[in-house]
Amino acid sequence: DAGITQSPRYKITETGRQVTLMCHQTWSHSYMFWYRQDLGHGLRLIYYSAAADITDKGEVPDGYVVSRSKTENFPLTLESATRSQTSVYFCASSEYNEQFFGPGTRLTVL
């Protein structure tokens, strides 16, 4: 399917577990982003990437790790999940100004 996809769409995990959220885009966009969305906080940038093997921290990177070995994939890993990481996570990609968002992953950390 063309576009940007995220998996899983829903995830429940326990405190301390490692969790990886996947993001895949078919446009070959250079830029990819990870956001978390929480009530009252809008969209907060976690990490972004300008190209394969180039990543940089956003506004709230603590507790998260990213990698980008291929242009089309940008996984986000929570190395040891905490309850404060319960959120909805969005991946986005762009080539120019417009960012295209995936459908989101709702993560619950118990």
Add this chain to the structure above:
Amino acid sequence: QQQVKQSPQSLIVQKGGIPIINCAYENTAFDYFPWYQQFPGKGPALLIAIRPDVSEKKEGRFTISFNKSAKQFSLHIMDSQPGDSATYFCAASMGSAGNNRKLIWGLGTSLAVNP
């Protein structure tokens, strides 16, 4: 430090009304100002965007007004419909000058249009 301030946080209008959402920015290097629309359970999607060389842009029932001297921009929705009920985000970036494509986001406005 929030660089884009959005208001109001929530807004309720009747069908046919004209909701107005306002945003103010601080960084004069910003040169790209988009509005995104987000429906429940979906990711945000670009609605309309403006650059500072124009004061107004219209796309269908949606209009952006831009005031460069005041560092403010606003979204107007003409003849609003219940289907416009969504969360609206303003954003800003140094589109042409920046090399990271990052958007600086407002906190969002939840709009409800009553039938």
